[in-house]
Structure formats: structure tokens, C-alpha cells
Amino acid sequence: MKKTFLAVVVILTGLAAQAQVRFMPLSQGPGDPKHYSKKPDFAVLEAKLPLTPKERLGLTREALMKMDQEQLDQLYGRLQSGPIPVGDYKGTVLIKNETIVETEQKLLKSLFEKSIWGVFGKLALAGICMSRDRMECLSEWLWYGKRFYAVNEFGELQLRNAVSPRVRTEYLLKKAGLEKMIEPLSRAPVQKFNGSDMLMMFPAHVYCGLSLVDTRHESIIIDYAYGDDFKPYIPEIDGIVGREGKWIRDEIRMIRPGLYLGRAYMDRIFLLNFVLENKEVAKTNTEVSAWKNKCWTGDSWQ
Amino acid sequence: MKRVSWLHKGSGSRHFAVVALAVLAVALVVPACLSTNNRSQPENAKRTPSSELEGVYDKFSEKGYEEATHRQMQEGRTLSREQIVNEMAGREIWYKSAPNGRFHTYVFGQRVNAPIDWYRVLRTDQRWQRFNIWGVMNDPDCCTPGRDCDQKGAKFKGRSVTLQDTYGLDYCPGDEELLGYVGAEDSDYRKVDPACSNPAVKAADILDKNPRENACELAFGTSTGAVGFRKFPNPRFNAARWKKMNEAELAKKGQRWDGTSWDGLTLREVEGSVEPPFRVAISCASCHVSFDPSRPPRDLNHPEWNNLSGTVGNQYIQISEILGSGTRPDSLEQQLFIPMGRAGATDTSAVPNDTVGNPGTINAVINIPQRPQFTDKVSRWFHVPSCDPKKGDCQEVNYKTGQKKYWQWDTKDMKVFHILKGGEDSVGADLAVQRVYVNIGMCAEQCWMNHHMDLRALNPHDRGFGQTPFNIAQCRRDCAPWRANEDRVTDIVQFLLSARPTDLKQGLKNTSKISADSPEELDAKFQDFLEGRYGAGSVARGRDIFAKNCASCHSSQNQNKADLTPTAEDFTSVDFAKEVTLPSGEVIRADWMGNEKSTSASEIGTYRCRAHHTNHMKGHLWEQFASNSYWNKPATSRDPKGKPIAGGPGYYRNISLINVWAFAPFLHNNAVGPEVCGRPEGAGLEVHSNTYEGEQIDPKTKRTCDMKFDASIEGRLKVYEASMDELLTEESKRKKKITRADVPIRLPLGMSLKSLGQPARKFYLEFPAGTPIATIGNLDLKGLVADIMGSLKYIDNEAEYNKYWNEQAGVGGAEMAAAVKGTLALFKNIKDVQAINGVITELQASIRENSNERLKTYMKYYSNCLASYENVGHNIGVNLPQQDKNALKAFLATF
Structure with missing residues (x-):
């Protein structure tokens, strides 16, 4: 009886701790209900519905996966940078961006079905990704997360992405018409990431910088433009996301220590969100008053 | 600079102060009597030094005092002390307040995609011809390390200052303290910023019964060596990283870093991982200060404060080129930013982009008390003694001192100026001034940028697809510099009201x-x-x-x-x-x-x-x-x-013609009259872009101009006369001017798939050299994409599809319907990557040959402005006989 009672208390406490994040509805009025002009301004949103510590402590990777783009944006707009992470963070891709989803589904449908998508649609992916967007699923099948390195003697912060060795599979590359990538990929460094061998690719600079969606607070930027500052660097691979390639620039903000919400941009066009999680860090940093921001929070000068 | 202490009633040092003041009085009054200034000085206009000397502490402020006190007065009347103190405070803020260092360092580079190459503009080794290159006014109080700092008595920690100390920039008053804060991440320069203790600002603050935000938030910094261009120490600067980056980037070009230049940062283009030593910012003075037409300097690159006026408007400044100095010549941003402005003109809606290329000159501010006002219906915040903050139309501001200020939103008829070229700023001079501070970056991140259009957001459902209104109440709440500026805007307006003609x-x-x-x-x-x-x-x-x-x-x-x-x-x-x-x-x-x-x-x-x-x-x-x-x-x-x-x-x-003799060329874009430029010495330094038809692209002519900058009386008269000649010539007979891209413009479309397996390279859509800038800059791309996407749901129903296009594109409905159908057909046929390449290759060829009829249709109906030649219009008086045209020149020169 006592054990049952304790179990109930624990469950109820857990539920109470997971306060639902509040969101502001879009404003009403004639015309397109999803028009950008109806979305709440972040400054107004943050003043009216600031995120409480309970809301932040209650958020999980799974909860984020269920949010739509507007909810993710409203969440992001109420966050600040937090400290710059150090260590390995597991990654989860969230593709809720209407433009990307529609582009994939409508305009390039026939193109994708003839290449990678067709393979996965017909084979294992149909079983693995029952309820996920196929691009999200493919991303997680290939991308495992990010490693944040400690600062070096020049004050530089490096990051690399943990990519599944599966990406080197000759069969897949040939199927996708990417035979030219086979040799360069064979040179990519392999290291342990969360216990598994991963290709540590796509080096990037990490720094405090401007958010492309909310300039009121700086975000932690993961910028691939000058990834060639870090060695080893494989131009044929790592350059794809660099300044002469697709120029990927990510930005992240902290939900709570060990959990960050990110946004990925290609040539400054927004692509998708992602989550970075390190459960060990999350476990040891629950004291809200100790949470600090490394980057500028909007105080006028710094 | 020797500080002049001011009188305090009951001060124990009164005796000493009186002697000091007497000395200063002689120093001021005697030259004033002999000075060749532009105001008549009846006996009663001479001021006896007294407590008005509050706020006088160096040559700059002495000039301010002289401007404030030497006015033509009615017999027996003198200006009030309050007016003088407020004007002097307003002048200090106008010249120095620049709370936008972060904007010019980070927002330009990371958000606007147009990093500014400050070193290229402000490098001290070019100070001797900085005006010739950029049209900026050199700060008389600054010096070049290793050249004239010792001569001017400017020491750094008791020794001669070096280029390494100043990171290649000028050495200016206040730098001895400021340089110690460069790279000091845990210290706060704000607490010692010169605005905190500025005597003129302090004096005006004391006079105001209302609370004022901390003066430190005005953010003066120190001069960079160019008037109005200020600098602040960057606490995030890392000297080791800076060295490593500069050496590595220059080594890639086979060059060695000299230890002081910022050339590595220039080569690095758009990314933010390397922090510069300073955050450079601009005050109003950067554009509004220029040579006093009635007191031209002997050397244009070395004026004295006596040669400068804070309100005439800088007709020489190449501000577009300065702000676009770090972009690549072939980039879209460079071609949009830079040529849309002759010397003295710039597109102030380039950053808050309205997809219209619309450069305008910097107006001379003169005799504002006589400027006509209009009774407009105005909705705005008004400062009130109190209101109920629980009501939505009332805002309460709480100051750290415990005082409060109240603002009420109201709609009423109000006498207002119509400010800006189209009279758009029309809710009061105070807000017009404050808006410009925001436009040059004050509170940009906290209050402004989130309301901008993002050029790359093409879905109307995305934040940033279009603009949203700047929210004054939010900015007042969230940004201290806004409050500091707002609380003192009456001083700034007072200063502007004091500007008088330079006949x-x-x-x-x-x-x-x-x-x-x-x-x-x-x-x-x-x-x-x-x-x-x-x-x-x-x-x-x-x-x-x-x-x-x-x-x-x-x-x-x-x-x-x-x-x-x-x-x-x-x-x-x-x-x-x-x-x-x-x-x-x-x-x-x-x-x-x-x-x-x-x-x-x-x-x-x-x-x-x-x-x-x-x-x-x-x-x-x-x-x-x-x-x-x-x-x-x-x-x-x-x-x-x-x-x-x-x-x-x-x-x-209908603008003022006061002092028109001094401010040619004419019209809102300086397009009527000769092309003027600086003609600096040294290859590649001229930044002017020739806009005469047929001369824009040829390397031999694209940087040439009709006349060199000449601020002498005779020089101004020559430009004036040539401009009057063109203005009084019917437009079809004027030599045509149009801004064209002088190199191909390359629009990045992502990575070239052909480079897979090799080092990545970008794929570009290229518009050929000679393309009118307005064609691209004025394109309503978002409207076009949104309308095309909106048409997709009707594509299978001919009648509905055509109806849709008639509604969206008006007279162009039928053409647009046909053009879009053709474009969509291209996409339908894409079955693989090769096909995409094929489409884009064909598109590129048609652009180069100007043969793409669908593209022409899109640009025709989705342009925000189709005007081309820039020096047209105002065909008034063009049929007067030459003698009468000369007579008009004579009379206008009397203003």
C-alpha cells in the first residue's frame, strides 16, 4: 500500500513538474489565417508569456518532436543562449518548415522517389519511420549529433558532426549517383561518439552571434563557413557545407542545461529545427538560479 | 585638453574660477570680435561669460558655445541660459551619441550580409586623404601614430603612441582609457564612457525637471578620426586569434601581415567567429557634419572645428560606399547598396529594405523655426503627467532613481513638420529625430531587426516575409539607449532649431x-x-x-x-x-x-x-x-x-532653397548637375561610380567624374552654376544618367552539383554588367513568388486561373498567366538532377542575351519602380532666355 502510495506521489509530482509550455495564438482578422503579420512579435510574447523554470524543466526531446513550426518558433523566441556546450550532444532533426515540407512533397516528389527516397520507401525505412517525416528519419539515420570541443589556445571553439559510417556505403552512394564521394569519404576521421564509431565531419566555428530569426538575444552560432580553419578538413566533403558550398549556419539556444533547440540555415534560408541533448549534463544542472548565458542577452552594450 | 571648471554658486574656488573665466573670456570675446563669422553682432549680442560656460571644456565645445551665443538679436535681448545649455547639450549628443556599435559590427555582417570594412575606411595611414576617398570630415583632435601625435602632444601611457596600440586607426582624445578595455571581457566600458560625465549633457540634465535615463546610455565612445564615426572597445576581442587569422588569411594570398591592418578580416568576408578590436558606430554627425560653406578650410583633409558645421549636411560623403565597403564587387548586396547613391546621397531604406532603390540627399538643416508646419491627424505616444498603466493606452516607465514617467497613446490634430523627401515623418520633430537614431542602429537588435523583411523568406507564412511596425512602447521598455535619447531629444531638437544660414x-x-x-x-x-x-x-x-x-x-x-x-x-x-x-x-x-x-x-x-x-x-x-x-x-x-x-x-x-548656392548638385538624388568626386591619389582608391550613360562600365571611365570636390567659395559656385545650367535645360537635352552594374552581378543559388566529389563551389545566376540596378533592386520578388504559388491551386481550371491573374496582376493579368504557365511547365519536366542543370543553364543564357520574355514580363509587372534615368524632371524655366537664367542664378545666390 505504502509503495503504491509513494509511486502515485512520484508520478503526480512528475506530471506537475512537466508544466505545459504556453503559446500565444495568432491574431484574428480577415485574410490568410497563417499570414506572417498575424504571428505574435517575440518581444510581446516574451513579456506576456515568459517561459517559467517549470516549463523549461518539463520540456523533453519527445515533446519538441510533437510541436509544429509556430510552436517551435515561439519557444525559441523566449530562450537565450545559455552556456556554450562542451562535449557530445545527441541530435534529432525536426522538419516542420512548411516550405521545406511542401517542396519535398510536391515539387521534387518525382525526383526524390527515383533516388534515395525510393530505396528507403521500399526497404527498411518504411518499417523504421512509421510516423516520422521521411527526411527527418533519414537525417537521424545518418546524423547522430554534434561534438563541441573545448576552447583552444587561440580562443577558438570547434564543433564536428557525428555522421553514421553508413553514409559511406558504396551501394547507397551509387544509387544516389554520388560515386565521386566514395574516395573522399574514405578519408573522413573516425572517432567514438556515444560509444559508437562515427565519422566526425563538417567542422565548424562556434561563437556568440546574431540570431537570424530573433535578434533580441544572441544565439550560439555553429558556422561552417570557415570550417577549413580546423584540421583535418576534407574539401570534397566538409566543403559542401562551407562558404563555397551550401554555407550552413546553425544557431542554438538553451532550453535547460543539456537540452538545446537549434535552427539550421542554408545560405541564410531557414531549413529546419533540431534538438541537441546530453542527458548527463541535464542530470547535474537542475538548479535554475545557476543557469548562465554566455552570449549577449539584449543588455544594451555588451 | 585643459578642462575649464565651471562656476558653482557658493563654491570655495570662486576667486580662482573668476580669474580663469576672465582669461577665457578674453580668449573667446576677442577672437569673436575679430572673427569672420556669418552673423551680425550688435553690441547687445555679445555675452559676458558666466554660468553659460558650463559645458565648455575643449575646442569642440568652445565652438559650440560660440555657435550658440553669436546670433543676431533684437536690441536689448539675449538668449536665455536654458536655451544655450540645451543647444550645447543637443550638439554634443548630435556629434557623438552612437549607441549602435553592435549594429555596425554584427548586424551588417551577419544579418544584412554586407560587412563593413572599417579599416579600409578609417585606416590612419590614409588620413591625409581620407576626405578625398570617402568624403568624411577628419576629426581635428585626432592624429596618426608615428606621424603627428607627438607634435600634437598626444601621448599614450607617457610614451609615443604606436600603430599597434591603435590597431591601425587614428589616436583620439579618450583613447588612453578606451584602449585598456579592448579584449577585457569582464569589464564594462559603459561605466566610463565619456557620455557619463559630459559637462554639457550634465548641465542640461540638471535643468530638466523630468527624470532622464542614465547619460552613459547615450554611448559616445571616442572618435575614430572621422567626425561622427565613433568607436567602442570590443570586450570579445582576442589578440591571439586576431593575429592567427590575419597571418593565415594573408598567407593564402602570399602576403605577410604587417601587425596592424585588418586585411585578414576583409578577406574573410561574411562570418562572425573573429571579433575586431573595436565596434565602430556612427552618430548623426557622420552624415550631417560638413564644411561650413562660409568658412572653407585651407586643407580639406585637415579642417579645424571652426571650418565645420554640424547641420549643413555632408554633400561629399560616400556613405553608401562606406557601408558597402566590405562586400564583394560582384555581390548582389554591393550592387544594390553602393551605386544607389552619389556623393552626398544614400538609400536610407537599404537596410530596412523596401525593395525600392531610392537614394536621397542629406538635407541642410537651416532656419527650422520658419519651416512651415501642417495640422495633421496624429496617433502617437504623448508624455503626460500621469495615466493609469492598467489601461492599454498608458505606459509607465520606472527609472532606477525611483522616478516615473508616463506616456499616453492618443489621436489628435497636431501641428507637425513633414520631414524626409516625401514628408513621411509626420508625428512631430522629436519622433522624427529618434527614428533616425533607430535607422542608424540604436536599439537595432532589441527593437528593430525583428520587424524587418527578410529577403530570403519567400513564404508569406514565415516570420520576416514582410515588415511589421516598429513598436515604440516596446523599445521604450526594453532598450535603455532609446530612453536616454528620448529623454534628451528636446535638447537635440533645440540644437537643430539653432542652425542658421551660411550666406x-x-x-x-x-x-x-x-x-x-x-x-x-x-x-x-x-x-x-x-x-x-x-x-x-x-x-x-x-x-x-x-x-x-x-x-x-x-x-x-x-x-x-x-x-x-x-x-x-x-x-x-x-x-x-x-x-x-x-x-x-x-x-x-x-x-x-x-x-x-x-x-x-x-x-x-x-x-x-x-x-x-x-x-x-x-x-x-x-x-x-x-x-x-x-x-x-x-x-x-x-x-x-x-x-x-x-x-x-x-x-x-517643396524644399527650401536657402543657401542653394552651396549645396549643388540638385534634386533629391544629387543627379542634376556635374558628377563630383574626390580623385584620391593611388590606384583603386576612387569609389565614385560614374552614372553617365555609356560610361558606367568601361574601366577607363567608370570611376571618373566632372569635378573634383572643392569646398572653396569658387569651387561651390562652379558646381552651383553647372547645376543651374542643367536644371534650366529641358530634360531630353540633359546628358542621361542611370546607375548600372559595372561588373556582372552574381546571385548565389547554392552549391554547384557538378562540384560534387571536388572542393565545393557555388553556383551563381549572373546578370551581365550594364544591367540597370533598379531592375533588380526594385523587383518585388516576394510578391511575384507569392502570386505564382497562389496560382497553383487554379492551374487545372483555366477560367479560375485567368480570373486569379487578372485580380493579382491587373492590366498584366493575361501576360502573367501565360508566362507563369510556361515557367511551371519547365518544372513539371524535371525528372532528375541533370534536368535542373539544364533549366538553369538555359535561364542563364537567356538572361545574358536579354532574350527571356517570361523574365521580362515578371520584371515589368512586379517592379516597385520602373523609372530609369535619374536626372529627369523639374522642367521649369527651361525656356527662359539665357540672360534670365543667369539672372535667376544671381538672385538664388543671395539666399
Whole structure:
């Protein structure tokens, strides 16, 4: 009886701790209900519905996966940078961006079905990704997360992405018409990431910088433009996301220590969100008053 | 600089202070008597030094005191102490307040994609010709390490200052302290910023009964060596990283880093992982300060404070080139930013982009007390003694001192100036001033950038697809510099109200071209000078021609004062030189030489794009700075789709012609008149872009101009006369000017798939050299994409599809329907990557050959402004005989 009672208390406490994040509805009025002009301004949103510590402590990777783009944006707009992470963070891709989803589904449908998508649609992916967007699923099948390195003697912060060795599979590359990538990929460094061998690719600079969606607070930027500052660097691979390639620039903000919400941009066009999680860090940093921001929070000068 | 302590009542050092003041009084009064300034000085205008010396602490502030006190006064009247103190404080803020270092360091690079190459602009080894290159005013108080700092007595920690100390920039007052904060991440320069303890600002703060935000938030920093360009120490600077980056980037080019330049950062283009040593910022003075036309300097690159005026407007500055200095020549941003502005003109809606290329000049601020105002219906925040903050229309501001201030949102009829080229700023001079501070970056991150359009957001459901209104109450709440500026804006306005003309007559006397012992003798000799130049009887004849042809727009002595109504009056017997006494006792010219009324751009016929500025419309960025009356102006033109352009745009105001002799070339874009440039020594330093048709692309001519910058009296008169000649020539006979891309413009479309397996390279869509900039810069790409996407749901129903296009594209409905169908058909046929390559290759070829009819259709109907030649319009007086044109020149030169 006592054990049952304790179990109930624990469950109820857990539920109470997971306060639902509040969101502001879009404003009403004639015309397109999803028009950008109806979305709440972040400054107004943050003043009216600031995120409480309970809301932040209650958020999980799974909860984020269920949010739509507007909810993710409203969440992001109420966050600040937090400290710059150090260590390995597991990654989860969230593709809720209407433009990307529609582009994939409508305009390039026939193109994708003839290449990678067709393979996965017909084979294992149909079983693995029952309820996920196929691009999200493919991303997680290939991308495992990010490693944040400690600062070096020049004050530089490096990051690399943990990519599944599966990406080197000759069969897949040939199927996708990417035979030219086979040799360069064979040179990519392999290291342990969360216990598994991963290709540590796509080096990037990490720094405090401007958010492309909310300039009121700086975000932690993961910028691939000058990834060639870090060695080893494989131009044929790592350059794809660099300044002469697709120029990927990510930005992240902290939900709570060990959990960050990110946004990925290609040539400054927004692509998708992602989550970075390190459960060990999350476990040891629950004291809200100790949470600090490394980057500028909007105080006028710094 | 030796500080002059001011008098405090009851001070124990009064005796010493009196002696010091007496010495200073002699220093000030004697030169004032002998000075060749531009105001008459009746005996009663001389001020006896007293507590007005609060705020005088160096040569710069001494000049401010002189400007404030040397005015033409009515017999027996003197300006109040309050007015002088407020003007001097306003002047300090105007020249120095620059709370936008982060904006120019981070926002430009990371958000606008146009990093500024500050070192290229401000490098101290080019100080000797910095004006020739960029048109900026060198700060008289700064020096070049290793060249003249020792001479000027400017030491650093007791020794000679080096280029390494200053990171290659000038050494300026206050740097000894500031340099210690570079790279000091845990310290806060804000607490010691010169604004915190500025004597003039302090004196004005004391006078105000209302609470004022901490003066430190005004953010003065120190000078960079160019007036109005300020700098702040970057706490995030890392010297080791800086060295490593510079050495590595230059090594890639086979060069060695010299230890002081920022060249590595230039090569690095757009990314933010390397922090520069300073955050460079700009104050209002950067654009508004220039040579006093009546006191030209001996050396344009080395003026004294006496040669500079804070309000004439810098007609030489290449501000577009400065702000675009770090972009690649072939980038879209460079071609949009830079050529859209001659010397003295810039597109102030380049950053808050309205997808219209609409450069405008920096107006000379003169005799504002006589500037016409209009009664507009205005909705805005008003400062009130109190209100109930629980009500939505009331904002309570709590200061750290415990004091409060209240603001109430209200709608009322109010007398306002119509400020900006189209009269858009129309809710009061205070907010007009504050808006410009925001436009140059104050509170940009906290309050402004989130309301901008993101050029790359193409889905109407995405934040940033279009602009949203700047929220004054939010900014007031969240940004301390906004409050610091707002609490002192009356001082700034007071300073602007004090600006007086710099008459040619006085200039001739100051430069000893005319000598006279009395005002009457001066007038007579001035008339002789003009008639010797423009013909006997020309002044009187010119006056009559002006009254008949020009005064209906360019005199403020019209009887019918309402905006949007024609002034059909007889000005024959109007005295354009009449004077009036202000409530303060000062005597100034009565006529503002412009009635400020709104004239439709179609009527005047000048380059219309500036009149298509949309940022002040309802729902757009500057909604809270435009009056209801502005929005209700009748539409006077139609867009390419045939739809009326309503909601405010479409007009130019009838500007003042006071001191027109000094501020040529003419019109809102400086396009009528000769092309002027600096002609610096050294290859590759000229930044001017030639816009004469046929000369824009050829390397031999694209950087040439008609006349070199010459701020002497004679130099100004030459430009003035050439500009009058062009203005009084019918537009079809003027040498055509149009801004064209001087190199191919390359639009990145992502990574070239052909480079897979090799080092990545970008794929570009290229527009050939010679493309009119307006073609690309004025394209309403978002509207086009949104309408195309909207048409997709009707694609299978011909009738609905055509109906949709008729609604969206008006007179262009049928053409657009056909063009879009063709474009969609291309996409339907894409089955693989090779096909994409094929489409893009074909598109590129057609652009190069200008043969793509679908593209032409899109650009025709989705352009925000189709105007091309930039020096058209204002065909008034073009049929006058030459003698009368000369007479007009003579008369206008008397203003």
C-alpha cells in the first residue's frame, strides 16, 4: 500500500513538474489565417508569456518532436543562449518548415522517389519511420549529433558532426549517383561518439552571434563557413557545407542545461529545427538560479 | 585638453574660477570680435561669460558655445541660459551619441550580409586623404601614430603612441582609457564612457525637471578620426586569434601581415567567429557634419572645428560606399547598396529594405523655426503627467532613481513638420529625430531587426516575409539607449532649431574676397560681385523671375498654407529677404524659401523611385512615425499592374532653397548637375561610380567624374552654376544618367552539383554588367513568388486561373498567366538532377542575351519602380532666355 502510495506521489509530482509550455495564438482578422503579420512579435510574447523554470524543466526531446513550426518558433523566441556546450550532444532533426515540407512533397516528389527516397520507401525505412517525416528519419539515420570541443589556445571553439559510417556505403552512394564521394569519404576521421564509431565531419566555428530569426538575444552560432580553419578538413566533403558550398549556419539556444533547440540555415534560408541533448549534463544542472548565458542577452552594450 | 571648471554658486574656488573665466573670456570675446563669422553682432549680442560656460571644456565645445551665443538679436535681448545649455547639450549628443556599435559590427555582417570594412575606411595611414576617398570630415583632435601625435602632444601611457596600440586607426582624445578595455571581457566600458560625465549633457540634465535615463546610455565612445564615426572597445576581442587569422588569411594570398591592418578580416568576408578590436558606430554627425560653406578650410583633409558645421549636411560623403565597403564587387548586396547613391546621397531604406532603390540627399538643416508646419491627424505616444498603466493606452516607465514617467497613446490634430523627401515623418520633430537614431542602429537588435523583411523568406507564412511596425512602447521598455535619447531629444531638437544660414555674402567676406566695414557696404559689394558674374541688373531681374516661376513652391510666404492644395498666388510684391523676430529675441530670415507642400512625383517629373518609399505606410516598419493624414493622401500614380499607389507614397515636398548656392548638385538624388568626386591619389582608391550613360562600365571611365570636390567659395559656385545650367535645360537635352552594374552581378543559388566529389563551389545566376540596378533592386520578388504559388491551386481550371491573374496582376493579368504557365511547365519536366542543370543553364543564357520574355514580363509587372534615368524632371524655366537664367542664378545666390 505504502509503495503504491509513494509511486502515485512520484508520478503526480512528475506530471506537475512537466508544466505545459504556453503559446500565444495568432491574431484574428480577415485574410490568410497563417499570414506572417498575424504571428505574435517575440518581444510581446516574451513579456506576456515568459517561459517559467517549470516549463523549461518539463520540456523533453519527445515533446519538441510533437510541436509544429509556430510552436517551435515561439519557444525559441523566449530562450537565450545559455552556456556554450562542451562535449557530445545527441541530435534529432525536426522538419516542420512548411516550405521545406511542401517542396519535398510536391515539387521534387518525382525526383526524390527515383533516388534515395525510393530505396528507403521500399526497404527498411518504411518499417523504421512509421510516423516520422521521411527526411527527418533519414537525417537521424545518418546524423547522430554534434561534438563541441573545448576552447583552444587561440580562443577558438570547434564543433564536428557525428555522421553514421553508413553514409559511406558504396551501394547507397551509387544509387544516389554520388560515386565521386566514395574516395573522399574514405578519408573522413573516425572517432567514438556515444560509444559508437562515427565519422566526425563538417567542422565548424562556434561563437556568440546574431540570431537570424530573433535578434533580441544572441544565439550560439555553429558556422561552417570557415570550417577549413580546423584540421583535418576534407574539401570534397566538409566543403559542401562551407562558404563555397551550401554555407550552413546553425544557431542554438538553451532550453535547460543539456537540452538545446537549434535552427539550421542554408545560405541564410531557414531549413529546419533540431534538438541537441546530453542527458548527463541535464542530470547535474537542475538548479535554475545557476543557469548562465554566455552570449549577449539584449543588455544594451555588451 | 585643459578642462575649464565651471562656476558653482557658493563654491570655495570662486576667486580662482573668476580669474580663469576672465582669461577665457578674453580668449573667446576677442577672437569673436575679430572673427569672420556669418552673423551680425550688435553690441547687445555679445555675452559676458558666466554660468553659460558650463559645458565648455575643449575646442569642440568652445565652438559650440560660440555657435550658440553669436546670433543676431533684437536690441536689448539675449538668449536665455536654458536655451544655450540645451543647444550645447543637443550638439554634443548630435556629434557623438552612437549607441549602435553592435549594429555596425554584427548586424551588417551577419544579418544584412554586407560587412563593413572599417579599416579600409578609417585606416590612419590614409588620413591625409581620407576626405578625398570617402568624403568624411577628419576629426581635428585626432592624429596618426608615428606621424603627428607627438607634435600634437598626444601621448599614450607617457610614451609615443604606436600603430599597434591603435590597431591601425587614428589616436583620439579618450583613447588612453578606451584602449585598456579592448579584449577585457569582464569589464564594462559603459561605466566610463565619456557620455557619463559630459559637462554639457550634465548641465542640461540638471535643468530638466523630468527624470532622464542614465547619460552613459547615450554611448559616445571616442572618435575614430572621422567626425561622427565613433568607436567602442570590443570586450570579445582576442589578440591571439586576431593575429592567427590575419597571418593565415594573408598567407593564402602570399602576403605577410604587417601587425596592424585588418586585411585578414576583409578577406574573410561574411562570418562572425573573429571579433575586431573595436565596434565602430556612427552618430548623426557622420552624415550631417560638413564644411561650413562660409568658412572653407585651407586643407580639406585637415579642417579645424571652426571650418565645420554640424547641420549643413555632408554633400561629399560616400556613405553608401562606406557601408558597402566590405562586400564583394560582384555581390548582389554591393550592387544594390553602393551605386544607389552619389556623393552626398544614400538609400536610407537599404537596410530596412523596401525593395525600392531610392537614394536621397542629406538635407541642410537651416532656419527650422520658419519651416512651415501642417495640422495633421496624429496617433502617437504623448508624455503626460500621469495615466493609469492598467489601461492599454498608458505606459509607465520606472527609472532606477525611483522616478516615473508616463506616456499616453492618443489621436489628435497636431501641428507637425513633414520631414524626409516625401514628408513621411509626420508625428512631430522629436519622433522624427529618434527614428533616425533607430535607422542608424540604436536599439537595432532589441527593437528593430525583428520587424524587418527578410529577403530570403519567400513564404508569406514565415516570420520576416514582410515588415511589421516598429513598436515604440516596446523599445521604450526594453532598450535603455532609446530612453536616454528620448529623454534628451528636446535638447537635440533645440540644437537643430539653432542652425542658421551660411550666406554667400558672408563667405566672401570671411575669405577676404570682399572687404566691408558695415553691413550696408557688404550688401553693396555683394551685389557688385553678383552682377559682375551674372550680368548687370541680374539680381533684380532674377527676383522677378523667381517670383513668377518659382515662389509658388519655393517661398513660405504663401497665403494658402494647406498641404495638397496648389499655391496660385501673386508673389510680385513679396519681400523674400524680410526678417522676423523669434520669441527668443533672435532675428532671422522670415522666408524659408520653400512651402513644404506635397507635390506629386508625377507632376514634378523627377526620378520617381524615392517617392515610392513604402516604409511609412500602415502595417509597415515606420507606421508609428507617420500621421493618419499622411496615409490618407490621395493616390497620384499607378503601379505597373495599373493599381493606384495609395497610403502615402507618391509625393515630394517643396524644399527650401536657402543657401542653394552651396549645396549643388540638385534634386533629391544629387543627379542634376556635374558628377563630383574626390580623385584620391593611388590606384583603386576612387569609389565614385560614374552614372553617365555609356560610361558606367568601361574601366577607363567608370570611376571618373566632372569635378573634383572643392569646398572653396569658387569651387561651390562652379558646381552651383553647372547645376543651374542643367536644371534650366529641358530634360531630353540633359546628358542621361542611370546607375548600372559595372561588373556582372552574381546571385548565389547554392552549391554547384557538378562540384560534387571536388572542393565545393557555388553556383551563381549572373546578370551581365550594364544591367540597370533598379531592375533588380526594385523587383518585388516576394510578391511575384507569392502570386505564382497562389496560382497553383487554379492551374487545372483555366477560367479560375485567368480570373486569379487578372485580380493579382491587373492590366498584366493575361501576360502573367501565360508566362507563369510556361515557367511551371519547365518544372513539371524535371525528372532528375541533370534536368535542373539544364533549366538553369538555359535561364542563364537567356538572361545574358536579354532574350527571356517570361523574365521580362515578371520584371515589368512586379517592379516597385520602373523609372530609369535619374536626372529627369523639374522642367521649369527651361525656356527662359539665357540672360534670365543667369539672372535667376544671381538672385538664388543671395539666399
